[in-house]
Amino acid sequence: MPEKKSYRNTLNLPKTKFSMKANLVQREPQQRNLWSKEDIYGKIRERQSGSEFYILHDGPPYANGDIHMGHVINKVLKDFVMKYKTMCGYDAPYVPGWDCHGLPIESKVVAELGREVRQMNKLEIRRKCAKYANKYVKLQSKQFQELGIFGDFDNPYLTFQPGYEAGILEVFAELVDKGLVHKQLKPIHWSVGCETALAEAELEYKDITSPSIFVNFLVSEKSIEKLVEKGLLGEEAARNSKVSFMIWTTTPWTLAANLAVAVHPGLEYKVISYEQNGSRFVSIIAAERLEAVIGAGNLEEAKYTVSEKSVTGAELEGLRYKHPFVEEKPTDEDAYMVICATYITTEDGTGLVHIAPGHGIEDYVSGQQNGLGIYSPVNDDGCYDDTVPAWLKGKNVLEVDSQINAHLRETGALFAEDSIVHSYPHCWRSKMPVIFRTTEQWFIRVDKEMPGTGKSLRDSALEQVKDIKWIPEWGQKRITGMLESRPDWCISRQRSWGLPIPVFVNSEGQALLSKTSVLAVAARIVKKGSDSWFTDTPEELLGADFELPAGFSFDDLEKEENIFDVWFESGCSWYNTAYKKGWPVPVDLYLEGSDQHRGWFQLSLLPALGSIGKAPYKSVLTHGFTVDEKGMKQSKSLGNYVNAQDEVSKYGADILRLWVSSVNYQEDMRCNDELIGKSQDAYRKIRNTIRYLLGNLNDFNPKEDAVDYEQMLEIDKWALYHLGKLISGVLESYEHFAFHRVFSLVYNFCTVEMSNVYMDVLKDRLYCDGQDSESRRSGQTAMNRIVDSLVRLLAPILVHTAEEAWLQMEYKSEDVGSVHLASMPEADESIDYKPREENWEKIMEMRDKVLVVLEGLRQDKKIASNQEASVTIYSNDEEMKVLLDDFGLAEFAALCIVSEVKLQKGAEETTIVAEKSKHQKCQRCWNYWPSVGRNSDYPDLCQRCVKVVEQLQE
């Protein structure tokens, strides 16, 4: 036996610089530096200039802290869209923005300053806040860019830029002009200790012990008659008893501001008769609460009776009662009646709720709905004012509960008294319990008719929402529900770090707020920023030539010190970043987390409708949130938090991007380090597919070497057919923002069609056929198209890797220096492959059967590689015979990577038999072909290889 010669160097083996190992963490930053040096984003803008716009308007993240997974998902999804749309030929600029004003920054700054802050004025605090915001804008900007996101990061929009601030005022001026802005009382959290309003973020919840009292409010005469009419109590009882509505409260001090009693319209109410302290009582209570109330009052059995008859809360509506200790009417509005409220539960209390619109949010809302006034007889320091009964005047509400209880006990109104431990908000600074107190705030009215339209903001929004495309569709339901139930928008805050609401007041308390006054201030702020509100005089702010309305003069003008709700600021971003630039509004897309239905989507829609009368967006896409591997919310305290920065520096941006693309963002996304790490498997497969294709194209110049489609081998046509299917599937998925379908289509293509079948089958031809043979060139022609398309399809997702591959391609479909300047591939519709496709399905089924048989041989140690096998198919299936004849047995053998396939006709049923080939092995191509040994110069080669080797030696 002659010594085995190695023919390795006579083969056409793959060669490429596109390495197997990605080294993303090292390579990506280099790639980005290159992009930055070449101003790739600028080049894209230049190239697309003049094309149709596609505007995705960026929602501004809050400029605070490192970016987290939520940011990653949001920004990466946006980048998928932008890069895809760009490659589709649109002019799709991306202007990132940041939300820079507001309490989180101010709180942080104040906390960092500590005691120092007491000596500082608003201006100084604002400067610190600005510095803080700038710092985080810079940090987050860097972190976003490290994800491979393209955009105008040198010119972002920041909500505290003077130009942006002026824009907010310009929108505001329109709302003012339409009469949508007004001042109104509203209860807010108030710190008695600090004598200031508190925001939600400044509350600390602590358990405290509060009184728990049941109080009888006497029903008025006429209303008693109505109760008799309804059969709830007899006439005798009505005459001889104290007929009452019984309420329950844990804040007795608010009784002084009571204006109503609320019942649930759907609940059943009954009366209980009993004797207490020598008086006979008949109290109305929710049926479900009777037992608990009887327990609270320690009523002995047989000492009370409960009515058979019950009425619904709705039947009690409008009945009247007498306040237990307030004599005079506290407001101009009607009071002391029963109203309905659906938020009432039967978990505690009596099913009747004491309503003080001046001292509770729900009370306030109920009050508004029922035309009650707002009565808040408490001063800044937490003491009652002069409108309360004499015995309460000047008393601190936090210390007055026991006195009120005593008073109620003396007058016989107190049915029961106990204490309760519950969670209650406290001021973070003074640590004292917080109270609800009404203050004057500025509102945007959602139910006021807008001039010339006959519609309110709410009507208009509800109408517009139907014409907007919501992705997913249920977004429409969600925002509709929110719009239907939302109250007027409170836009004022009593804070330092924000844009001042430009309202002036004269000494008579009249406010100066008009379109012209707001625009005048806006003009000043463009030049001097919003700090000027704190430094400049009203005359300077408005301009000396500003025409003041009658009753106002510059000597008698004070500036209010309210700032805007930051949501109003971000809600005007469409104006500043699109409308003002002349870009088409509504813009094409807003894309944020689904929490923004309440937030940014809604609060951008309202200012836009109120100012330009149009929605700011044509479509809205929302994504879900990351949860841990069990589907639970992630938080630092639970220890299931995924640090986005760690993930990027561990795996690289492309892995994170691939992970984002792989999950269905419309739902919760399970996420932890392991799950993200698994994306590496898919990445490697995709990368290796590209590497193999590139490696086998290193000697292929499509201009000279390409083979015409008609001349190509069948399996190469098959590969192109699947490429076409891939392209159309991927483009359709991108079009629907279904990135996880893009991912699975591409990944499956790489794994199944390419790696498992095509690339494996192709090896013999690529490696062993003559370098310039038509058969080899046929395969390369297909591969060239495949890799060229694949890389472009992947470019929006694997931004770095696709670029790396693109730069390795010597000949590409488009002569552009970056894949991100290229266009999306198009599926070749001219080829109708359908008829062949059916045949292929049968061929592949047969192939599978062959492979199973071969696996059996392998298990029996008869063969090792498939090439050692000779296969015989016994078949009586005429169709199959035709197919095999049509397809070619040699081609079928190649498809199974066996050396030989024989067909035996006339068998009973189709059976496949395989055995070890009786032929010799070709030492070059490793096939066991009959032609091996026929050439005396090369006794160890097959004829094909002899030819190739001889050619090489010429």
Next chain:
RNA sequence: GGGCUCGUAGCUCAGCAGGUUAGAGCGCACGCCUGAUAAGCGUGAGGUCGGUAGUUCGAAUCUACCCGGGCCCA
């Protein structure tokens, strides 16, 4: 407590205008190759579709309720 929403193999996704033994890829197990090599190939085992009750000749697909999540409110 309310509004919206989700729950298919270990993982990521298909299927869901109701209809044959619920699919794919990965992972896993076993085996092969050593000319894509920190690669590649093959074979195989895994779900009864969150639960229950209905509608129906027939349900992962429709309805109700329940359980468990998520977002936003209260």
